[in-house]
Amino acid sequence: MSKEHRPKARVAKGFRDIGPDEIRGVRRMLATIQDVYEAYGFEPVEQPFIEYTDALGKFLPDQDRPNAGVFSFQDDDEQWLSLRYDLTAPLARFVAENSQKLPTPYRSYRQGWVFRNEKPGPGRYRQFMQFDADTVGSASPAADAEVCMMAADTMEALGLERGQYVIKVNHRKLLDALMLTLGLQLPDVDGTRLTTLRAMDKYDKLGEQGVRLLLGKGRRDESGDFTKGAGMDEAAIQVVMEFLQGVVFSVPGAIVQPRDNPELADMKGGIFIQNPPTLSENKRILAAHPLTIEAISEIDQMRRLWESAGYGPDRIKFDTSVIRGLEYYTGPVFECELLMETKDEDGKTVRFGSVGGGGRYDDLVARFTGQQVPATGFSIGVSRLYSALKLVGKAEEVAPKPLVVVLVLDKDRQGDYWSMVRALRSENVRAEMYVGTAGMKAQMKYADKRGAALVVIQGGDEKLKGEVQIKDLRLGSELASNIASREEYAAQRLAQFSVAEADLVSAVKKALAQ
């Protein structure tokens, strides 16, 4: 093929290849999560990667245009197909299609790759893995509380310590009450409600000043791009900020302790509501709103369950700053935040942040059937969680067994070398015969690049003597790094020794055990 017709070998934009360390580390992480979910009695189920576009719907965050964010293509019969963008929408389709066969409630878990047709950025890929657990068919706050407790248990099963993570819980109906109080409509006719939610969702990232701009006239970022704001006046912005900061509603243990706030008086089941007489008119309406009362009651039922089960606010807590980007949530929303510090893109020290979240989505199945089927779930961002575990040293690679490479010094005797490999393997030693075509030097280089522990060498001389040489590459490189003089160099020979052919397996096992 002439050069100009050759394709360039490059991974597609926003995608990446994954190497052995991460594969082995993630493999163990997934097995641990799975063990927790199985212990809770959740059942595995998997949906395909491709669904009819209309069955997935469009509930992505930060996407206003139809189908933006989703990889879509037309089938032969002109129906539109899409790659799944999460694991929740396909589950809703599955439950709607199979509800007769499933137990109620239906508690299931699944793990797999999802795809977003978005602009990639540093650490932001267009293919990533999620691990979800969902309870479909129960409106009880016990179901919400359960997935939160399961998420907390999962973090500890993965090796995180108390204080390194927290599950934060908010309620979409509190947000709805806030929106209605501020005069925003439901459903969201002009998009102002969505703009407001997205602005609030950026509180962790942009801080108070950034969010105030996004709630007001708009914000210009460092790159000069301008994001139009929600157009609120100062009084409304103030209510939103106090809501986010936990001044309006809070529970003991929340970031902002309302008990320290002299404005607070009333307390319902551990959740504080500001004393209406001292409140502004807006906040008084908000605190007394029927949606507020419904939300507070549900959060309180969850709280009682997790408290009686011994999950204190150091593990699960109410936090009004949790928003969640996906549009389909209708009730409690959760976020799992990791509290240990890391550096952001600019080298600034920040909290690691969210590694998963979820919430109640009571309308997703009704999209198909017309009948509301209550549902709640939690989704872990697998790659992000893996990065976090690496950061705190809890993702030690599951090192493969040490490798033994049998060199091929005489091509006509490959059968003999192969027999050595088989003998080693039959005793559970990870072993291979060099299957390339290069000479001794390249073979040693190969073994080194593979990170082999030992190489086994048998040339003509050794064969005559009925011996094999075993070279310990670990010992060799250890010695080499300490070599100060020519005399010491001789010591490196220690790393190589001969044994009788019949003793190969026992000698290798002995060397590996050192």
Add this chain to the structure above:
Amino acid sequence: MSKEHRPKARVAKGFRDIGPDEIRGVRRMLATIQDVYEAYGFEPVEQPFIEYTDALGKFLPDQDRPNAGVFSFQDDDEQWLSLRYDLTAPLARFVAENSQKLPTPYRSYRQGWVFRNEKPGPGRYRQFMQFDADTVGSASPAADAEVCMMAADTMEALGLERGQYVIKVNHRKLLDALMLTLGLQLPDVDGTRLTTLRAMDKYDKLGEQGVRLLLGKGRRDESGDFTKGAGMDEAAIQVVMEFLQGVVFSVPGAIVQPRDNPELADMKGGIFIQNPPTLSENKRILAAHPLTIEAISEIDQMRRLWESAGYGPDRIKFDTSVIRGLEYYTGPVFECELLMETKDEDGKTVRFGSVGGGGRYDDLVARFTGQQVPATGFSIGVSRLYSALKLVGKAEEVAPKPLVVVLVLDKDRQGDYWSMVRALRSENVRAEMYVGTAGMKAQMKYADKRGAALVVIQGGDEKLKGEVQIKDLRLGSELASNIASREEYAAQRLAQFSVAEADLVSAVKKALAQ
């Protein structure tokens, strides 16, 4: 949402949902394959699901139109992207992109879903899983022999017995020699060569008569569809048939034993070639063709290695009927055939057939770099292999631990019920609290549908007495199936007993152990 605007809940055409039994069974199967590949010293690596269309190329079987068979879509920057249709083309891209960092030879394995934009049929899906192992960077037949032996070892590790499987090996250069002898061109200008290969590939499925028609004028199938033939004359068709049937080349242990054929005389390293003087002109040219001699020499090197390692023709054998559909093969081609019998779509008894295959593809990396990088590999069709293991009873579901469901009789006491679940779980019992909102009867039905082993019940009366009831659903249903009279019905009560609250965990463990 009004009814006419509701999407229908249906899985997309050619795709499927996967339930717990298959997920657990496949999970164990994949772990077993992985263990074998790791023991051989292969390293895991994963490529993304989406690649640039030009990087994947088009090497699918049975696809004449560009991009047919592949799901493709245009990116924002107008570059074409495709879902991977196998795991080999992405690996070639990866190696071409990262060759400097990789050891030579580079032995790797990967497992994942691939997609084909084809007409679905019974048992034929548009998303399926493959498990591949490849050696890139070695031209040695030892590399080919190794993947064949590894495939054979994998079948036995999965529980198949000697005689239930066989790895069949052929060589593309033998096929090339055949084509050239018959006057077909290389490269394949008018497509006749591909038509001929496809006709030969159908030998197992259509038998001699069907293939003769496809090599000649064409064949009309049962449905009335006509497939145009390769247009060969009778003499040429006869040579192809004898080639397929192992009359021209064979080794001891092949399906057709050439030793029993009086026409045979010459033998090279265990591979028989017909005695030229008694051959037709075509066959004489074929037997003496330089490509034939090259291919026979390589097959023979492989044969010597697998024979010295103790793999007899009952495990790996030369078989000229192996063609393989993918166009990119350049050397030895392999197929893993399962020999146990099953029923085909028409209820006819047939061999189970192929569950995987592979071969040498020396030109795939050169597509990018211009430099030939020899490579060989083997791919397992995961779903087909799983079906086969089920057929022979070697895919026993990895049953989850028995489940205990704690019923909720008093909603206000969910905290207590939750504590029971936690106590059970802390002793490694798989337990859950019912998280729905229904009454006692529906809860029992739920436990039954979940296949729970035990339910734990504590109503007001039991609470007062400090007791819990344990109901053994396994025992109950066993007794129920034997109940002949009203008297015996009383015996069913045996399946239910009370214990002190403090003894819950030990009583449950004792009941589960029975």
